Amino acid sequence: MHPLLTLEVHDLLRATTGSAECSLDLGRTIVRVDASTDHWHFAGQEYPYITKCKDRTIYYWDGESFEPVSRYRGSLIKLVPTEWGAPTFEIDGIKMLPSAQLSPYEDARRKVELIQPAGKTILDTCAGLGYFASWCLQGNARQITSFEKNPDVIWIRSHNPWSPQAEERYQLINGDSSQEIHSLPDASFDAILHDPPRFGIAGELYSQAFYHQLARVLKRKGRLFHYTGTPNKLTTGRDVPNEVAKRLREAGFSTEIIGDGVLAIKK
Numbered sequence: 001m002h003p004l005l006t007l008e009v010h011d012l013l014r015a016t017t018g019s020a021e022c023s024l025d026l027g028r029t030i031v032r033v034d035a036s037t038d039h040w041h042f043a044g045q046e047y048p049y050i051t052k053c054k055d056r057t058i059y060y061w062d063g064e065s066f067e068p069v070s071r072y073r074g075s076l077i078k079l080v081p082t083e084w085g086a087p088t089f090e091i092d093g094i095k096m097l098p099s100a101q102l103s104p105y106e107d108a109r110r111k112v113e114l115i116q117p118a119g120k121t122i123l124d125t126c127a128g129l130g131y132f133a134s135w136c137l138q139g140n141a142r143q144i145t146s147f148e149k150n151p152d153v154i155w156i157r158s159h160n161p162w163s164p165q166a167e168e169r170y171q172l173i174n175g176d177s178s179q180e181i182h183s184l185p186d187a188s189f190d191a192i193l194h195d196p197p198r199f200g201i202a203g204e205l206y207s208q209a210f211y212h213q214l215a216r217v218l219k220r221k222g223r224l225f226h227y228t229g230t231p232n233k234l235t236t237g238r239d240v241p242n243e244v245a246k247r248l249r250e251a252g253f254s255t256e257i258i259g260d261g262v263l264a265i266k267k
Contacts, residue, residue, distance in 0.1 A: 002061040003042055004069075004159070006081045010053040013040050025161040026058070027085025056080055058087060060159045069159045071152040079156045086162040089129060089153070096128060096197065098229075098260070105162055109135045112193065114263050115223040117141040120190035123217065125177040125205070129157045132193045133172075134164040144170050145189075147177040178204045181213045188217050195227040199240065206244065211251040218266045224253065227261040 003024035016035040059066040070078035084103030097104035108131035117139035127146035157163040196205035245255040253264035
């Protein structure tokens with residue numbers, strides 16, 4: 001993977017004459033870089049500085065220049081640095097992963113632990129940057145099937161060193177889980193991770209019909225973690241976690257609200 005730059009790393013290199021230690025992969029490793037006033041060197045290649053390096057932006061090397069890890073095709077989707085190293089991403093300015101209190105990568109670990117992934121076949125309905133899948137792999141899951149509807153999200157994660165790489169146990173499919181789920185066999189998964197966009201963006205992923213499909217493909221006693229957050233609670237008083245829990249119970253689950261989501265077990 002080519003080097004990645006953030007404003008923090010770029011400013012460090014700009015201020016250095018000689019060698020500096022920094023991370024060029026968003027905190028995964030630390031390397032030594034030789035820098036001068038005009039350019040910097042790493043792994044035998046010379047790189048220029050960015051003319052206008054912006055905050056809250058991650059830059060990748062496209063072979064000729066550093067460009068933002070972002071795509072605009074109707075919506076602006078961008079990879080966004082965090083103080084924790086592992087990035088989050090945004091769609092039209094809406095943050096898709098929590099990062100204010102802890103790393104989005106660590107947040108994913110805590111949620112994956114709730115479904116106890118070891119030895120299980122897992123459905124990951126909304127892959128995003130793949131942090132759920134990464135922890136499932138590290139937790140010795142037998143197989144993970146992930147759906148991601150937006151090809152631009154798949155593109156930005158290809159530049160993210162914290163996203164998992166394809167391997168025998170991990171299948172990433174560019175598809176809409178609300179549609180793809182109808183082709184999945186009954187009782188084909190031991191556990192499900194469901195981290196949809198907000199209700200206003202993807203209401204179909206909160207529907208009673210979709211929850212019945214989740215119950216159909218999940219084995220008896222299988223675990224489901226559904227991230228909900230608490231959108232609009234302060235402004236409208238709406239209680240999304242309890243609304244979700246009620247629909248899941250109607251679909252045949254027992255439920256418990258844990259943190260910012262609902263843990264459900266198929267009866």
